[in-house]
Each structure stands twice: as structure tokens, then as C-alpha cells.
Amino acid sequence: xxxxxxxxxxxxxxxxxxxxxxxxxxxxxxxxxxxxxxxxxxxxxxxxxxxxxxxxxxxxxxxxxxxxxxxxxxxxxxxxxxxxxxxxxxxxxxxxxxxxxxxxxxxxxxxxxxxxxxxxxxxxxxxxxxxxxxxxxxxxxxxxxxxxxxxxxxxxxxxxxxxxxxxxxxxxxxxxxxxxxxxxxxxxxxxxxxxxxxxxxxxxxxxxxxxxxxxxxxxxxxxxxxxxxxxxxxxxxxxxxxxxxxxxxxxxxxxxxxxxxxxxxxxxxxxxxxxxxxxxxxxxxxxxxxxxxxxxxxxxxxxxxxxxxxxxxxxxx
Amino acid sequence: xxxxxxxxxxxxxxxxxxxxxxxxxxxxxxxxxxxxxxxxxxxxxxxxxxxxxxxxxxxxxxxxxxxxxxxxxxxxxxxxxxxxxxxxxxxxxxxxxxxxxxxxxxxxxxxxxxxxxxxxxxxxxxxxxxxxxxxxxxxxxxxxxxxxxxxxxxxxxxxxxxxxxxxxxxxxxxxxxxxxxxxxxxxxxxxxxxxxxxxxxxxxxxxxxxxxxxxxxxxxxxxxxxxxxxxxxxxxxxxxxxxxxxxxxxxxxxxxxxxxxxxxxxxxxxxxxxxxxxxxxxxxxxxxxxxxxxxxxxxxxxxxxxxxxxxxxxxxxxxxxxxxxxxxxxxxxxxxxxxxxxxxxxxxxxxxxxxxxxxxxxxxxxxxxxxxxxxxxxxxxxxxxxxxxxxxxxxxxxxxxxxxxxxxxxxxxxxxxxxxxxxxxxxxxxxxxxxxxxxxxxxxxxxxxxxxxxxxxxxxxxxxxxxxxxxxxxxxxxxxxxxxxxxxxxxxxxxxxxxxxxxxxxxxxxxxxxxxxxxxxxxxxxxxxxxxxxxxxxxxxxxxxxxxxxxxxxxxxxxxxxxxxxxxxxxxxxxxxxxxxxxxxxxxxxxxxx
Numbered sequence: 001x002x003x004x005x006x007x008x009x010x011x012x013x014x015x016x017x018x019x020x021x022x023x024x025x026x027x028x029x030x031x032x033x034x035x036x037x038x039x040x041x042x043x044x045x046x047x048x049x050x051x052x053x054x055x056x057x058x059x060x061x062x063x064x065x066x067x068x069x070x071x072x073x074x075x076x077x078x079x080x081x082x083x084x085x086x087x088x089x090x091x092x093x094x095x096x097x098x099x100x101x102x103x104x105x106x107x108x109x110x111x112x113x114x115x116x117x118x119x120x121x122x123x124x125x126x127x128x129x130x131x132x133x134x135x136x137x138x139x140x141x142x143x144x145x146x147x148x149x150x151x152x153x154x155x156x157x158x159x160x161x162x163x164x165x166x167x168x169x170x171x172x173x174x175x176x177x178x179x180x181x182x183x184x185x186x187x188x189x190x191x192x193x194x195x196x197x198x199x200x201x202x203x204x205x206x207x208x209x210x211x212x213x214x215x216x217x218x219x220x221x222x223x224x225x226x227x228x229x230x231x232x233x234x235x236x237x238x239x240x241x242x243x244x245x246x247x248x249x250x251x252x253x254x255x256x257x258x259x260x261x262x263x264x265x266x267x268x269x270x271x272x273x274x275x276x277x278x279x280x281x282x283x284x285x286x287x288x289x290x291x292x293x294x295x296x297x298x299x300x301x302x303x304x305x306x307x308x309x310x311x312x313x314x315x316x317x
Numbered sequence: 318x319x320x321x322x323x324x325x326x327x328x329x330x331x332x333x334x335x336x337x338x339x340x341x342x343x344x345x346x347x348x349x350x351x352x353x354x355x356x357x358x359x360x361x362x363x364x365x366x367x368x369x370x371x372x373x374x375x376x377x378x379x380x381x382x383x384x385x386x387x388x389x390x391x392x393x394x395x396x397x398x399x400x401x402x403x404x405x406x407x408x409x410x411x412x413x414x415x416x417x418x419x420x421x422x423x424x425x426x427x428x429x430x431x432x433x434x435x436x437x438x439x440x441x442x443x444x445x446x447x448x449x450x451x452x453x454x455x456x457x458x459x460x461x462x463x464x465x466x467x468x469x470x471x472x473x474x475x476x477x478x479x480x481x482x483x484x485x486x487x488x489x490x491x492x493x494x495x496x497x498x499x500x501x502x503x504x505x506x507x508x509x510x511x512x513x514x515x516x517x518x519x520x521x522x523x524x525x526x527x528x529x530x531x532x533x534x535x536x537x538x539x540x541x542x543x544x545x546x547x548x549x550x551x552x553x554x555x556x557x558x559x560x561x562x563x564x565x566x567x568x569x570x571x572x573x574x575x576x577x578x579x580x581x582x583x584x585x586x587x588x589x590x591x592x593x594x595x596x597x598x599x600x601x602x603x604x605x606x607x608x609x610x611x612x613x614x615x616x617x618x619x620x621x622x623x624x625x626x627x628x629x630x631x632x633x634x635x636x637x638x639x640x641x642x643x644x645x646x647x648x649x650x651x652x653x654x655x656x657x658x659x660x661x662x663x664x665x666x667x668x669x670x671x672x673x674x675x676x677x678x679x680x681x682x683x684x685x686x687x688x689x690x691x692x693x694x695x696x697x698x699x700x701x702x703x704x705x706x707x708x709x710x711x712x713x714x715x716x717x718x719x720x721x722x723x724x725x726x727x728x729x730x731x732x733x734x735x736x737x738x739x740x741x742x743x744x745x746x747x748x749x750x751x752x753x754x755x756x757x758x759x760x761x762x763x764x765x766x767x768x769x770x771x772x773x774x775x776x777x778x779x780x781x782x783x784x785x786x787x788x789x790x791x792x793x794x795x796x797x798x799x800x801x802x803x804x805x806x807x808x809x810x811x812x813x814x815x816x817x818x819x820x821x822x823x824x825x826x827x828x829x830x831x832x833x834x835x836x837x838x839x840x841x842x843x844x845x846x847x848x849x850x851x852x853x854x855x856x857x858x859x860x861x862x863x864x865x866x867x868x869x870x871x872x873x874x875x876x877x878x879x880x881x882x883x884x885x886x887x888x889x890x891x892x893x894x895x896x897x898x899x900x901x902x903x904x905x906x907x908x909x910x911x
Contacts, residue, residue, distance in 0.1 A: 031783040051458060083373065084556030093576075149612055156620045164616045165608050166578060171363055265608040267577035274609075275371075275577075280782050 001308070008304070012297045017069070019293040020286070024065050027285055033057070034081045034280035055081060068286065077290075078283035082276070087287045091269060095291075097167065098268035101186060101260070102253040108191030109199055109249075114242070117203025121238075122230060124208060132200070140197035144256060147193050148263040151185045165265035186264045194256045195249045202245055206238040213237075240311055247303025251296045360584070362900035363602040364879060366892060367614045367626035371577050371607040375563040377539035378451050379459040379555055388580055388605060391895055393539035394567030395440065397426050397520075400536050400805050402889040404703070410440070410540060414532075421527035421841070422469075426535075428518040431589065435570045438544050442514035447543035449512045449522075455499035456551030461538070467528040469511040477502040529841030533806040540566075568598045568896035579606045588896070599881070599899035603892070618642065624876035625892055630688040633872055641877050646870045647885040648701035652694045653756065653800040654863035655747075655763060660824045661795055663745060670861040672722035674712035676770045677763055681714075683867050686758050690872060694865035696858040697801075697809060698850070701868075701887040703843075704807040706851035709858035719770045728771070736771040744773035748788055749798040751778040756798045759866060763798075790819045797822070798866075805888060807850045810834045813857070825862040878904040 035051040052058045056067070071078060077087035116136070120129040155162040167182045168174065210216060211234055219233045220226075258270035265271075269288060276284035308314050372385040377393055380386050399409035408414060410432065416425040432440035452461045453468070455478055465471055478499055485495040511523045524531060542564055549557050563571055569582035584598030606623060608614040618626045621641060628636050628644065637644045655677070657664040664670060679693045692700060696709045723736060723743075731737035735744060747763065749756040757778060764774040774796075779788055788794050801812070811817045814834045815826040830853055837849040858865075875883055875891045881898035883891045892898070 031787045033786055054458070079556075083561070085561075090576075145610075149616070152613070152616045156616055156622075160620070163622060164620055165613050165622065166606060170365060170579065170581070170604050170606070171602070263610050263613055265577075265606070265610070265613060267575065267607075271577055271609070278780075278782065 004308075005305070008301050012301065015297055016290070016293055019296075020069075020290055021065060023289045023293075024068065024286060025061060027282055027289075028061055028064070030280075034282060072290070077287045080276075080284050081281045082279055082284065087283045090272065090284065091287055091291070094267060094269045094272055097266060098254070098257050098261070098270060101183065101190060101257055101266070101268060102250070104183065104187040105190035105194060105253055105256070106246075106249060108187055109194060109196035110246075112191075113196045113199025114203045114239075117200045118207055118230070118235065120200075121204045121207030121211065133204075136197040136200040139192040142193055144189055144193045144259045145263050148185065148189045148260065151188060155185060167266055186260050186266060189263075190253060190256050190260045194253060195245075198245055198249075199242065202242055203238065206241050207234060210234045210238040240307070243303050243306045243310070247299040247301075247306075248296075250299040251292055254292055254295055357901075358599060358881075358899050359902045359905075360599050360899065361601050361902065362905035363604055364600045364625070364892075364895065364898065364900065365604045365606055365623045367608045367617055367623040368605050369607075369609060369611060369614065369627075372574070372580060372605075374555070374560045375571075375574070376541065376555065376557070376560040378448065378457070378461065378541060379560065381460045387890070387892075388582070389539055389563075389565070390567075391569040391582055391603060391892075392563060392565035392567050392571060393541075395432070395540045395565070396538055397445065397535040397540075398532060400888055402884060402886050402893050404805060404886060404888055406533060406536060409536070410445070411535075421529070422524045424522045424524070424531065425515070426520045426522075428520070430518055432566060433587075434542050434544075434564050434566050435585065436542075436564050438542065439517075440540070440542075440566050441517045442520040443517070444540050444543045445520045446512050446514045447547055448538060448540045450507060451541065451546075451551070451554065452538075453503065453506060454551035454554075455496075455503050456554075458555060464534060464537070467524045467526070467531050469523040469525050470506050470509045471511075471525060474502055474506040527839055529846075530806055530808050530838050532841070536805070542566075569603055572602065577607050577609075579604050581605075584896070598896035600895075603895055618874050618876075621876065624879050625890075626874055628872045628874050630686075630690045630870075630872065633688060633690060636874055643875045643877060643883070645873045645875070645883075645885045645891065646690050647873070647887065648692070648699065648868060649871045649887050650699045650702055650803040650805070651800055652697075652699065652803075652868045653759065653798065653866045654694070655759075655866060656794075656797045656799060656823045656863050657861075658792065658795055658823055659826075659862055660792070661745075663743070663795070666726045667860065668722045668726045669728075670864070671712060672719040672726070672770070673767065673772070674861050674864045675715045675722065676719035676772070677766045677864055677866075678714040679866055682759055682762055686755050686762075687867060687869055690870040691867045694868050696854040696865055697813070697863075698807065698854050699803060699868055699887065702803070702805075702807065704847050704850035704854075706854040709855045711858070712861070712864075716766075716769055723770065723772075730771050734771060735773050742773065743771065744775070745795040746777055747774050747796045747798065748777045748779055748784070748794050750781045750784040752781070755869070756800075760798055789822050792822055792824065794822075800869075807846070808834070808838055809850075809853070810838060813853070823862050825860070827856060827860060830856055 033052070035055060035057060056064060059067075068078070075088070077091070079085065080087050080090055083090075113136070116132045120126075120132050123129055152164045156164040161181075162184055163169070163182055164185075167179060169178050172178055216229060216234050219229045224233075254270070257268060258273055260266070261268040261271040262274055269291070272284065273288045275281070276288065368384055368387065370382065370384040372388050373382055374380060374385055375389060375392070377389045380389055395410045397409060397411045397415075398406055401407050410428055411426045412429045413427065415427075417423070426445075428440070428442055428445070434440055449465070451457060452459070452465050453471075453474070481490075481495050481498045481502070484490045484498075485492065490498065509523075510521075513521050515521055522531070541559075545559055545564060546554055546557065561574060565571065568585050568588045570585045572581040572583045574580045582603045584600055584602070586598070588598065606617075608617055608623075608626075611627075611629060614623070614626050615628060615632055615636070617623045618628070618636070619639065633644060633646065636642055655673075657670060657673070659665060683689065683691050683693055695711045696706065698705050700707070727738045728736040728743055729738070731742065733742075735742050737743065747760055749760050751757075760774075760776045764776055767774050788797065789799065803809075811820040813821060813825055813827075813830055815821075815831050817834075833849045833853045833856075837846055837853075840846060840849070857863075871885075871890075873885055873891050878900055879891075879898050880901060882894075883898065885891055885893075
């Protein structure tokens with residue numbers, strides 16, 4: 001087991017290097033120079049070149065990448081082209097909000113999607129099944145920004161229950177209820193519009209498959225209560241494929257946060273990513289890319305590990 | 318979704334050179350509040366403005382975007398001269414208009430005594446000198462160096478900077494030697510005394526040649542505190558803590574900046590302000606909340622979460638009907654145009670440019686895209702500015718006239734219905750920036766209008782950063798739709814002069830216009846300047862280097878709980894004199910407080 005973990009961690013290194021290298025080159029290949037946005041367009045070409053030099057953009061791309069990696073190994077993500085502050089500091093002051101959003105959205109989609117999937121599998125083709133399927137599909141097919149506006153129309157304008165933007169009421173300071181009120185709609189958008197449909201569909205189909213297995217029939221013929229059959233014998237086995245899905249949900253939520261934070265004016269990392277891309281703030285874009293890549297790799301790795309823990313048939317050595 | 322944001326960004330970026338909109342609260346007669354008599358002027362309360370973009374820096378010498386400028390306006394308000402809401406030039410930190418020498422080369426400003434920075438330090442002529450010298454500092458990377466070109470010794474100094482740069486590139490000297498050389502050049506320029514403090518309250522500027530627009534330029538620069546930044550190396554000023562935690566001297570003090578959330582300012586009770594003895598800021602706080610999505614911002618206005626915000630033309634009627642809001646539609650100094658690349662043979666015949674102008678239905682753009690919140694543009698400038706010439710040649714929508722002009726120029730319909738001449742089809746690419754809905758729609762109108770006269774247009778939308786650097790500044794286009802947000806001073810040298818530089822994207826060149834632009838910068842007499850710019854506008858209308866499309870209005874919404882005289886002008890949003898506004902005590906904690 002320990003060897004397996006070690007091997008996976010070591011494998012992650014070239015994968016991450018590969019991902020960051022490719023994204024580094026793609027970002028720098030995009031037309032439009034950050035220096036052009038930072039220098040007065042009427043200034044002479046010399047000041048443009050001076051700016052490029054100041055940003056280190058005058059060096060060959062592979063040298064820039066090499067320097068970026070070396071700095072990264074020292075824990076230095078560079079300074080933002082935008083405001084000159086260390087990127088790490090910018091990321092740290094925002095990442096908690098994004099992680100909070102992601103975690104809450106995950107809980108919402110998980111806690112609704114899975115029970116719903118079970119119910120629908122048990123009562124296949126019932127009215128409940130049809131309604132729940134429709135509900136899940138609507139969530140999947142709604143564009144996030146549009147869904148967000150509909151929620152605002154309902155909860156902010158019509159009912160007046162929830163604020164449309166920001167994370168706190170000005171002048172109030174931190175207040176748990178106030179913070180919660182601000183996050184309800186973003187979490188619904190991210191959770192319902194994101195992974196809920198996936199969890200629902202997977203649970204349902206996986207349950208349907210398991211319910212028809214011999215061991216479930218055996219359990220029933222032993223005279224076990226239906227509850228015990230479903231939750232103890234069927235569900236345990238049906239949930240296995242979901243582990244993969246949960247692992248992959250991490251980067252999915254991260255991407256969803258980009259739109260959600262933009263629409264609800266939340267000061268998270270997704271919003272920063274958007275601005276950084278628009279302003280060609282390469283160091284910030286790279287930092288966020290690296291975080292996203294790490295999430296993908298980590299999500300996969302954790303899913304594989306979790307398989308080993310819950311499925312006795314899988315052994316790692 | 319990002320339409321308005323991009324639009325503002327454009328305005329923000331392109332306005333840089335054309336003199337700032339620095340401001341002062343002065344020269345405006347105080348009036349008693351008209352609405353609900355009995356409501357006393359009360360202190361307290363939080364005024365909340367919604368802004369599409371977050372600020373980028375609080376150091377005014379580096380500000381190049383409207384979001385930052387909107388805040389430094391309240392925080393500093395200490396330029397030597399300033400434009401008031403009625404767009405008149407008035408003394409600001411200066412006590413009066415400067416004394417100008419007979420040869421028009423020496424300007425001497427006397428500062429109002431008793432001004433202080435928010436940390437209690439006195440505001441002196443040394444701060445003014447430090448600010449102007451900062452623009453000239455060899456390590457300054459902000460947008461205003463070229464504005465200083467009128468100063469004594471500028472040319473020689475900048476020449477020396479360029480020589481040092483060439484030597485560095487040729488590896489004749491290393492970075493350290495380069496830095497030493499430019500620092501010495503800077504010290505040599507300072508020793509000339511082009512900007513000098515004669516005593517604590519007197520500043521003297523010496524120009525190389527007479528340049529009357531110098532005076533209006535001084536309205537564009539807030540002064541920064543020498544006692545904080547004076548010892549900082551020029552290279553480190555931009556990222557100095559001051560840029561995120563500034564000390565100003567205006568009617569509002571700094572409180573806090575939570576990136577992408579809000580910037581909060583506090584009313585400065587000690588502000589002695591303008592010379593009319595205006596009282597200090599009334600509201601306790603002025604908060605700018607960053608709401609990047611225009612639709613969300615409008616919902617926040619509707620839900621009373623914010624007091625101030627911009628509204629799009631298509632939402633105007635709906636918002637006007639809301640009882641808790643006041644809406645104001647005001648002309649601006651901006652216009653939108655179709656730029657024709659005159660280096661391209663297609664557009665070199667003036668008859669062809671006239672034909673294109675006749676073929677495009679500008680009225681329909683004003684009616685359908687701006688919903689009437691704007692006017693058709695016939696030339697450079699703005700109907701709201703004093704130099705505007707209303708009697709220029711116009712090109713009303715007339716497809717038949719367009720066709721005959723094109724025929725005159727030798728273009729005849731080909732087999733596919735598209736005009737041809739010498740085997741060349743009349744077909745071109747029209748580029749504009751992605752996400753600006755108004756421009757995208759204008760492009761479609763143009764495409765359809767020109768198809769009717771036999772010209773084929775292909776539309777390409779380009780993301781903003783790329784559009785600026787690779788399309789506009791690289792002059793890499795056939796036609797573009799873009800806009801100008803002009804300054805208060807009509808000087809348009811950088812846009813139309815043959816040697817104007819990269820803002821003359823379309824490569825326009827007209828000897829008479831060059832002469833006029835040069836004279837317009839030199840002379841101070843306002844009537845002569847009006848003549849100059851009106852003649853220039855007439856020539857531009859005749860030449861049609863752009864097809865001028867429309868002058869859009871700005872639409873502001875203000876919550877009804879905000880009291881005080883609210884007037885807007887092309888340079889003034891409802892918050893222009895924020896220190897004059899207040900919130901009645903009963904409404905200070907209302908539903909607005911979200």
C-alpha cells in the first residue's frame with residue numbers, strides 16, 4: 001500500500017510538469033501581450049520593450065518556463081502583472097471562499113442526487129422516477145449564468161429573501177447568518193447546475209444493475225426486510241462506481257466556480273482567474289492552472305485509493 | 318454578458334492620453350435641497366455605488382482606468398487646476414489661475430494655504446514638484462510621461478534615455494550602468510529647474526515652447542505625497558504599499574480595499590475643501606461594490622442593494638418606472654465609429670468613403686441599439702463639448718446615392734452581385750471586440766446595409782486585449798468598429814496628426830489638419846481654439862477617414878434615498894460631488910443596507 005501511494009505520488013510529478021508546461025506554452029502563445037496592456041500605447045517602443053524586460057517576457061519561452069518551475073519549487077509563484085503583489089498571497093486570500101463554495105455545492109449535490117437516485121431505482125418508471133429525472137436533467141441543461149439570474153429574480157426581486165451579490169452586508173462585519181444568506185444562491189447554482197445530475201444518474205443506473213444481482217435476490221429470499229436489502233446489500237455495492245465520479249467532481253466544481261463567482265460578484269479564485277485571463281496576467285493564470293491540475297491529479301488519486309479501502313477485491317501493492 | 322465591462326474598459330484605456338478628468342468640488346453654487354422640505358442635511362449613512370470593474374491602483378500617477386479614477390477622484394481632489402461639473406476650468410489646489418510670463422513659457426502657481434494630507438502633514442509645493450518629477454522619473458512606467466513633452470529639456474532628456482537603452486541592447490553597458498546613466502540624466506534634467514518650488518506654496522514651471530494646453534493638463538494630475546513616496550526608488554513606486562493603502566487630501570479618506578469586493582472611503586470631516594467654504598462630506602462612508610456582471614448590477618439596483626449604478630439603454634424604461642430610482646441619461650464625450658484603414662487601396666478614394674457613409678443607416682443604430690439614448694455622429698468631437706461644430710457635411714442614409722458614387726469611382730456589379738473593379742471584388746473584413754453587444758450589433762447593421770449596395774463584409778470578433786495590441790495598435794485591419802472616450806480638452810493630436818503615433822490607427826494624413834492640431838495646442842485664446850477645432854471637424858467630416866456612427870449617452874440610476882443636488886454632465890456622474898450628498902437619518906439603515 002505504502003509503495004503504491006509513493007509510486008502514484010512520483011507519477012504525479014511528470015504529469016503535473018506536463019500539464020503546466022503545455023498550459024504555459026498555450027497561454028504565452030495567445031495573441032496580445034501583457035506589456036501592451038500595461039504601457040501607454042502612445043509611448044515609444046522603448047518603454048514597451050522595457051516593460052517586457054521588466055516582466056521577463058523578452059526571454060525565450062523555454063527559459064521563462066524553466067525559471068517558473070525553479071521558482072515554483074521554492075514555493076514562489078511570482079508576482080501578479082496586474083498589481084505587483086505575490087501571486088501566492090492573492091491566491092491564499094481567496095481560495096478559502098472557493099473551497100467553501102465547492103464543498104457546500106458538493107454536499108448539496110451529493111445529499112440530493114444519491115438518495116434521489118436510490119428512490120428512482122427502487123421505483124423504476126414510477127411517477128417519482130419521471131419527475132426526479134426531469135428535475136436532474138433540467139439542472140444539468142441550465143446554463144449557470146442564466147439559472148443564477150432566474151434565482152435572483154425569484155429570491156431577490158420577487159421574494160426579497162436573499163441578496164444578489166457579494167459575501168457580506170456592508171458595515172455588518174462577519175456574521176454567520178449573513179454570510180450564509182449570501183452563499184445560498186451560488187451554492188444552489190453550483191450544486192444543482194453541476195454534479196447533481198451526474199450523481200443521480202449514476203446512482204440510479206448502478207442501483208438498477210445491482211438490484212437484479214443474485215445476492216440481492218438471495219437476501220430477499222432470506223426474508224430480510226426491504227430496507228435492509230436496499231441499504232445494506234444493494235447500496236454498498238452500487239456506490240462503488242460513484243467514487244470515480246466524486247474524484248472527478250473536484251475540478252468540475254472548480255470550473256463551475258468561475259462562472260458562479262462572476263455572476264454573484266463573489267471574491268473567489270474563479271473570479272480572479274477570469275480577470276487574470278482577460279488582463280494577460282500570466283503568473284496568476286499559471287498559479288490557478290496549477291491548482292486546477294493538482295486537483296485533477298489529486299481527485300483521481302484519492303478515488304483510486306478509496307476504491308482500495310471500500311472494495312476488498314482491489315489490492316494495491 | 319461582459320458587454321458594458323468591455324465598453325468601459327475601452328473608454329478607460331483610450332482616454333489616458335486625452336487629458337484626465339480630474340475633478341474638484343468647487344465653483345458650483347450650493348442650493349438648498351428641493352425634495353421633501355424639512356429633511357435636514359444629516360451626517361451618517363453609507364452610500365453604495367456598484368461598479369463593473371475593480372480598481373487597479375490607488376496611486377494617481379499610475380491610474381489609467383475609470384474604475385480607479387472614480388475612487389482617486391474622491392480621495393485626492395488636489396490637482397492644481399480642475400474641471401468643475403459644468404466643464405469649466407477652475408483653480409483647485411492652486412489659489413487662482415497661474416501667473417504666466419509674457420513669453421508664455423513660465424507658469425507660476427500659488428497654492429491655497431492650509432491644505433493638509435489625511436495623515437496631518439501639510440500639503441506643499443514640494444508635493445507638486447515631486448509629482449511632476451515622478452512622471453519624468455526614468456523608472457516611471459505609467460501612462461503620462463509623454464504628457465510632459467512641453468517641459469524645458471524634455472527632448473534632450475528623453476533622447477538620452479533612448480541612447481542609454483540602445484547602448485544596453487547593444488550590450489555596450491550592463492543594466493547597472495544603464496540605470497546609473499538614466500539616473501544621471503534625470504538629475505541633470507531636474508537641475509534645469511523646469512519644475513521648481515520657489516517656496517512652500519509656490520511652484521514654477523518652465524516650458525520649452527509656448528503651449529497653452531499645459532494649463533488644462535494640470536487639471537489631469539492629482540498630487541501625491543512626497544513625505545510618503547519621496548524616498549522610494551522610482552522602480553518601486555508602482556508596487557509600493559501606497560498603491561493599495563493611499564493617503565489623500567480630498568473630501569473622503571481611505572478606509573479599506575477588499576479586492577473584488579469593495580473599496581470603502583470615509584467622509585473627511587476636516588476637509589476644508591473649496592474656496593466657498595463648503596462643508597465636509599456628509600455621508601459617513603462611500604462604498605464602491607464591485608459587481609462584474611451588468612445584469613447582476615441591475616438586479617442589485619432594483620433590489621435596493623446599491624444606490625448608484627449604470628443601466629443599459631434597453632433597460633431604461635423598465636428602471637425609470639421604479640419608484641425608488643431616479644434615472645438620468647446624459648451625453649458624454651464619447652463616440653463610436655467605423656474606422657477605415659486608409660493604407661488599404663479600397664478606401665483611398667474619398668468617393669468610396671462617402672458612398673460607404675451614405676450606405677450606413679446611423680439613425681437606425683441610435684433608435685434601435687441605443688433606444689434613443691444618443692445622437693447620430695457626423696464628425697469627431699462631441700455635441701456636448703464647447704468646440705463642437707454643428708454645421709459639418711452630413712451623409713444621410715441614401716443607398717441610391719451610395720451606389721452612384723461607387724459607380725463614379727469605377728465599381729460595377731459583378732456576376733455574384735458584389736461590386737468589382739479591375740477584377741477586385743469589393744469585400745472586406747470588419748473587426749470589433751468580442752462581448753461589446755452594441756458594437757457587435759452595429760457590425761451586423763453595417764454588414765446588411767453595405768450588402769444592399771453590393772459590398773461584402775465579413776465580421777470577426779476579437780477578444781479585447783488581442784484587439785488592442787494585435788489589431789488596432791498593429792494597424793492590422795481593413796475596418797474596425799471602436800470608440801473614443803475623449804477628454805475635456807479638444808486637443809486630438811494623437812488621433813489625427815500625421816505624426817500622431819499609434820492612436821492614428823487609420824493612417825490619416827491631411828496637411829491642413831496637422832497645422833490646425835499644432836496651432837490648437839499652442840494658442841490659449843478660447844475663441845481661436847474653437848475656430849481651429851471647428852475647422853478640423855469640418856475637414857474630417859468631408860474626408861470621412863472614419864464613418865462616424867453615434868454619440869452614446871451614459872445612463873445613471875440613483876436611489877431616491879440619496880439627497881442633495883444631483884446633476885450629471887458629460888464629465889460628472891451623480892457622485893461627482895459626493896461630498897454634497899447625504900442620506901436622511903430615517904433612511905440610513907433602510908433596505909438599502911445589504
